[in-house]
Amino acid sequence: MQVPMRMEGFEHLVHKAATEIQAEIIQLIQSSRSGAGKVSVPPGKVSVPPEWQDQTETVEVFKLQSSSQEWTVVSSKFSVTMPHVTITKILRIQNQWLWEKYAQEKSRMHQKNDGGVNEMELFHGTRTNTPEKIYNSEEGFDMRYSSQGMWGMANYFAVNASYSAMYAYASISLLGGSSQKTIFLAKVLTGDSYECAPDKTLRMPPQKLGGSTSSEVQLKQVHYDSVNGYTRSSQVYMTYSNNRAYPAYLLTYV
Numbered sequence: 001m002q003v004p005m006r007m008e009g010f011e012h013l014v015h016k017a018a019t020e021i022q023a024e025i026i027q028l029i030q031s032s033r034s035g036a037g038k039v040s041v042p043p044g045k046v047s048v049p050p051e052w053q054d055q056t057e058t059v060e061v062f063k064l065q066s067s068s069q070e071w072t073v074v075s076s077k078f079s080v081t082m083p084h085v086t087i088t089k090i091l092r093i094q095n096q097w098l099w100e101k102y103a104q105e106k107s108r109m110h111q112k113n114d115g116g117v118n119e120m121e122l123f124h125g126t127r128t129n130t131p132e133k134i135y136n137s138e139e140g141f142d143m144r145y146s147s148q149g150m151w152g153m154a155n156y157f158a159v160n161a162s163y164s165a166m167y168a169y170a171s172i173s174l175l176g177g178s179s180q181k182t183i184f185l186a187k188v189l190t191g192d193s194y195e196c197a198p199d200k201t202l203r204m205p206p207q208k209l210g211g212s213t214s215s216e217v218q219l220k221q222v223h224y225d226s227v228n229g230y231t232r233s234s235q236v237y238m239t240y241s242n243n244r245a246y247p248a249y250l251l252t253y254v
Contacts, residue, residue: 075251140242181254182250
């Protein structure tokens with residue numbers, strides 16, 4: 001394919017530039033033809049988890065194989081407190097938009113706390129909200145939709161799957177069989193967490209006395225990064241910022 005053009009200058013430089021431009025034009029045309037019907041998403045500015053697969057859409061979900069090590073790791077966390085149910089499906093959520101927001105929040109917390117992000121994998125049930133409203137959205141976990149909980153309006157996460165199972169989303173079988181239930185396993189930045197008794201008036205973690213002690217960030221007024229407490233046989237963590245949690249996996253069980 002030849003693309004007519006006129007350029008002036010030193011002959012060898014002109015020839016080199018023309019060749020490079022023509023190659024780029026041809027590559028763009030071929031890409032547009034081969035990628036018809038697909039949405040091309042440029043690589044994010046942050047590193048993604050090593051287990052993520054290649055994707056062409058901003059949000060894609062991948063079903064884990066029950067024979068994989070990844071399935072074993074995720075299901076083992078769930079089965080500690082839910083040994084009498086059967087996991088039928090585990091989906092890995094790859095939402096590039098949400099992951100980038102989460103990674104940026106993690107970086108800022110790392111600076112604020114001299115590296116202390118305390119990332120945990122915790123469970124979350126969505127009650128009557130379909131899980132897709134969380135994992136295929138721009139906001140992810142959204143505390144604005146949470147009811148008035150024991151520690152105020154926040155996103156609630158539990159160490160034990162049995163706690164989140166009480167708030168699992170249930171899909172009723174049209175064939176009259178058992179309903180399937182789903183809960184998330186999320187990555188959560190608990191940071192410097194404040195442990196306290198239930199307090200329904202909370203809208204954010206309490207303020208820390210003495211300000212920031214970070215060598216990178218000097219602020220006189222800073223708050224704890226999360227709140228935690230104990231209820232219904234589980235340690236629970238509350239975040240008051242939506243960017244501090246990422247819906248990593250969606251587990252379905254009966």
